[in-house]
Amino acid sequence: MHVTRSSTTEREAKLDAVHEQLVAAVGALTTDADWRRALEFASRFTSRSFSNTMLIYVQHAAAFEAGTVPEPVPTYVAGYRQWQSLGRQVRRGQHGYVIVAPVTQRLVATNPATGPWRRLEPGERAASGETQRSRLVGVRPATVFDVSQTDGDPLPEPPMPQLLVGQAPDGLWDGLAQQVAERGFQVERVPDAVTIGGANGLTDYRARSVFVRDDMDDAARVKTLAHELGHVMLHGPDNPDAVQHRGIAEVEAESVALMVGAAHGLDTSTYTVPYVTTWASSVEGKTPVDVVIETADRVRKAAVTILDRLDTVQVGNGEPPGLRTATRQPPAAPVASQRVPARSGADL
Structure with a gap:
């Protein structure tokens, strides 16, 4: 895919803005109580890096203050097409939360100990006898949405811990x-x-x-x-x-x-x-x-x-229940007049 200078500049500008937002969010953690709340929030979104949980937190809080989401804390977040795979559609006019996603290259080598490593082209598969690995080569801005910004099929209800004061979870x-x-x-x-x-x-x-x-x-x-x-x-x-x-x-x-x-x-x-x-x-x-x-x-x-590695009932990792096993084919992309991007957050 050809990447133009203007698209690269736009991506870099968006990454710079995200970084400034992250620095401000982390800088706002000024007390031990702030740190505790940040970690408590991160514990409900363990599928995301700490930086991305902070970005999701501050952007959702801003959306709540603006009246575009009903609750002050997000529940489940996923990319646009990921929500489609679960039978849910981002509502018209909703703005997603910009986070940072990795950009990787696929490399193969016949002898992984000595190399050389060769980059696979898009759609190319490793040949017989080749070892494949991925290498981080950069980051890109990506967009996710909270479940409260979507409509559609209900999500399954996962089991939740039920504890009394002083009680420890079984196991x-x-x-x-x-x-x-x-x-x-x-x-x-x-x-x-x-x-x-x-x-x-x-x-x-x-x-x-x-x-x-x-x-x-x-x-x-x-x-x-x-x-x-x-x-x-x-x-x-x-x-x-x-x-x-x-x-x-x-x-x-x-x-x-x-x-x-x-x-x-x-x-x-x-x-x-x-x-x-x-x-x-x-x-x-x-x-x-x-x-x-x-x-x-x-x-x-x-x-x-x-x-x-624990076989215990936990609160979840921030992914919508059923996302990893979803087989539903996504519907067509939204029309151009919608504010939500057609490919935002895919494969996060």
Whole structure:
């Protein structure tokens, strides 16, 4: 496909505008409560990067203030054609939310260890004996829409966590403990905080042990175990960032626990996450906004890894139920007079 200079300039201008919006959104996170709310929101949209969840959040909030969507928080977001595949149509006059999508190249090689790697042309398939991989070559602006901006077939209702105060979801402790064990650590329950120096939990990297105090309710125990699993995954002695910036370890571990808890419907209002900007400004060579985004992406990656391996009832990842198995053929593209683009958000 031929790309003109004007279309490239338009794309770059849109990406610049999206970046400015992202910087403003992250810069507005000025307290630990702001950080907690951002992570709680991200826990409901784990299929998206942290940057894209922030972009969706601020654009949906603006749409709510303008009166074009009925609720202040989005529920499910998807691209234009993805909604069509589910039998739903973006309503005339609705503006989608611009996010950033990856642009990749498909490469093949007969010997992946030595190369050379050859780029596949559009529609071309790897030949017999060739190994294929994808390489990120850039980003592009893309558009998604909330379900409240669409009409059509009803979506299936997925099961949702139903918890009492202090209760932990069925199977969550065992699932977290299994992941701790798979990383070579042993989980030990101790009688009280005095045993481990006044803490709720403790990770001993030398002894390869994770300790959790037993005199707490179920919800507090699984929250603490998720916190310590975050330490196991992110903060071993070989992690130079955790050593150089002492605040990073507790921020990230508690943030992982918060996302895991929020994804299971647990009350996270009491989670004590020290806001990341208390140390972000001290990282040389990076702006505080860059550090916040990088931290959030590390947290998200760890939390998603944990959540994907749990056999528990969770709140969902922001994708419309049934999207990945949808087989419905999309109807014709909208007429030119509509404000919604015909190909926005495809294949996100």
